Amino acid sequence: MVTGSKSVHIHEIRQTVVIQSLIGKVFGTGEVERLMEENRLLYERHSRLSEYLRRKTNQLLVLLGTLPFRADELQDERLLELDPIGTIADAFVQILEHEKSLKERLKISHDEIRAILSSVETGILVLDAEMKVLLCNRRVVDMFGTSEQALLGRTCRDVICSEGVKGIDCTFDRILETKRLCHQHDWQQNNCHFEVTGVPIKNRLGDITHVVLAYTDITERVETERRLREREQMYFEVFESLEDMIQCVLPNGSLLFANRSWKAALGYSDDERDGLKVWNVIAPAHRSACMETFRQVLEGKVMDDVQTCFFSKDGREIEVSGRISCSFSNGKPLATLGIFRPIERQNHGAGQDA
Amino acid sequence: MDGAESTKQSEKLDGLHRLDVRGVTCPTTLLLVLKEVNRLKGPLRDGTVRLELLLDSHDSTVTLPEVLGNMGYSITFGRVEDGYRIEVGAYS
Numbered sequence: 148m149v150t151g152s153k154s155v156h157i158h159e160i161r162q163t164v165v166i167q168s169l170i171g172k173v174f175g176t177g178e179v180e181r182l183m184e185e186n187r188l189l190y191e192r193h194s195r196l197s198e199y200l201r202r203k204t205n206q207l208l209v210l211l212g213t214l215p216f217r218a219d220e221l222q223d224e225r226l227l228e229l230d231p232i233g234t235i236a237d238a239f240v241q242i243l244e245h246e247k248s249l250k251e252r253l254k255i256s257h258d259e260i261r262a263i264l265s266s267v268e269t270g271i272l273v274l275d276a277e278m279k280v281l282l283c284n285r286r287v288v289d290m291f292g293t294s295e296q297a298l299l300g301r302t303c304r305d306v307i308c309s310e311g312v313k314g315i316d317c318t319f320d321r322i323l324e325t326k327r328l329c330h331q332h333d334w335q336q337n338n339c340h341f342e343v344t345g346v347p348i349k350n351r352l353g354d355i356t357h358v359v360l361a362y363t364d365i366t367e368r369v370e371t372e373r374r375l376r377e378r379e380q381m382y383f384e385v386f387e388s389l390e391d392m393i394q395c396v397l398p399n400g401s402l403l404f405a406n407r408s409w410k411a412a413l414g415y416s417d418d419e420r421d422g423l424k425v426w427n428v429i430a431p432a433h434r435s436a437c438m439e440t441f442r443q444v445l446e447g448k449v450m451d452d453v454q455t456c457f458f459s460k461d462g463r464e465i466e467v468s469g470r471i472s473c474s475f476s477n478g479k480p481l482a483t484l485g486i487f488r489p490i491e492r493q494n495h496g497a498g499q500d501a
Numbered sequence: 502m503d504g505a506e507s508t509k510q511s512e513k514l515d516g517l518h519r520l521d522v523r524g525v526t527c528p529t530t531l532l533l534v535l536k537e538v539n540r541l542k543g544p545l546r547d548g549t550v551r552l553e554l555l556l557d558s559h560d561s562t563v564t565l566p567e568v569l570g571n572m573g574y575s576i577t578f579g580r581v582e583d584g585y586r587i588e589v590g591a592y593s
Contacts, residue, residue, distance in 0.1 A: 213528045213564040221529060229532050237539040238572060245573030245592075 197223045204231040211235065270362035276355055278302040278319055290364055291336075303360070308336065318345040322358050333369065340369040392457075392467065392487040398445055398480050400424040412489070414460035430456035430464045444473045445480045454490070466490045519553045523584050527560040534565060538572070538589065545574065548591035557584030 171179045204226070205215035221229070264271055270287030272280055280298045288295055291307050298306050303319070321329045322345045331343040341362045348357040386393050386406045392413075395404040402423050405413075410420065413428055429437045433456045440450055450471045457465040469487030473480050520537050522530045534554055544550040554565070562585050566576045569589055577588040 208528045208531070211531070211564070211568050213531050213568070214560060216528060220526070229529075229536065231532050234532055234536045234539060237542075238535045238568070241539070241542065241572040245571065248573065 197226070200226065200232070204235070207232065207235040211238070268363075270364075272298070272303055272360045272362075274303060274319065274358045274360065276323075276357070278304060278358075280306070281357070287362060290339075290341075290362060318343045318360060319358055321345070322347050323355060326353075326355060333365070338366075339364060340366045390488075391469070392485075392489075394425070394485045394487075396425045396441070396483045396485065398482075400426060400441075402428075403482050412459065412465055413457055419460070428457055428459075430458040432456070440471065441483065444471050444483050447473065447475070453485075453487075455487075457487075516550050517553055518550055519555065521555045522561075523555055523557045525556070525558065527558045527564060530556055530558050530561040531564055531568065534561075535568070538569065538574070545589065546591055552589040554587040554589065555581065555584060556587070561585075562587075 167179050167183075170182070201216060208215055208231075216226075264282070264284035267284070268286060270290045271282075271284045272287055273282035275281055279300055279302055283295060283298045288298065293306055304317070308317070316331075316334070318329050318331055318334070326347060326349075328347070329343075329345040331341075334341045334343045342365050343363075344361045346359045346361075347355045348359065350356050386404075389406065390408050391406075392409040393404075393406040394402060394409055397403050402420050402425060405415070405420050410416065415423065415428075425441065426434050426437065437455050440453055440455070444450055452468065453471055454466070454468045457467060459465060467487035467489050469485060471483055471485040473483045475481060518537070518541060520534065522533050525533065537552065538545065541550060541552060545552060556562070556565075562578070565587060566578060569576055569587075573592045575590045575592050577590070579586045579588075
């Protein structure tokens, strides 16, 4: 017994045979054979076209990053209905349009970055992972006395660090090692001082693809700081050599500085002085007057002829006279400076003069 | 059953077009989605419509966002009870 699709198939074969027999009777056997050959050729052509369509569609699908069709996926008629090549072609049009728009935006961004790089006073180098210079600005060219042509495509080690800075002194090496932003406060090259900041640029996998180095020339600042330190040392030595008692007091009363004569007269060491407030070294009977003087000095008054009485570590009272003034920054008091001489010594000196 | 035949008709709900391709595997899913995105190109680009895709093919969750992103659309991806939901909109 035959059922279902099998019986339909048998029925179709019977129909074909009957039709062939009828055509044979009407047009002759030769015509039947010709039609059958034509039919076979048409079928072959259709198969080739379907196979070509499927092959080209698969090629485009793989290009889009997806899987090709499985052999049994979609019947030929359904595949034609979907118009895969037309659909993918339209998608590619959109991809290309988007690429074009991105390219225009990138061009604008690139021009903006170039303009920013040209306008800043910081020297900037963009390096690839091999340390080769991809981009540099005018300032970095001026800083290192080179040219853009000399920098581009070469390693900064070759062009800038001619003596071959490596390891911990090389910002690039440190970034590759730590994979993090790196800051060098005082990097020296050819008697110049630079503050160098290096920033890594990473890809999706976290690998460093580029490094941006920013150089700020701090030579002038370093030189100014050196001169200030020298001047500070000079003043320190002058104060230390004077016989007058000199003290610097912060607005909160802490003793910032006291010279050798002050420490010798009152019997305190530097460590002990650090924990003292100015009223700790004033004789109790003079403290309230001293506080009032201190307040007025902090308000900007210069006290030219102050008389007070110090109180030494071993309990002695030392009467002094002197001058107190205050230095200010942006209207705020920084520290008072007091210069005192024991009255006893002044009298003694006056006696000698007499 | 041919995968594409199980695709439900796309629906339109207040500026949100919905294409349900659950039951369809990749790459047929991709072709059906691309066909719909091509059809809605203008309104999708100017932001007057968004396209909601419902799918359950895991492979497509990788391919679709990448291809649609390359075409310049914004993608919002989420999971739903019986598969995945991808919302396609204008790139801001």
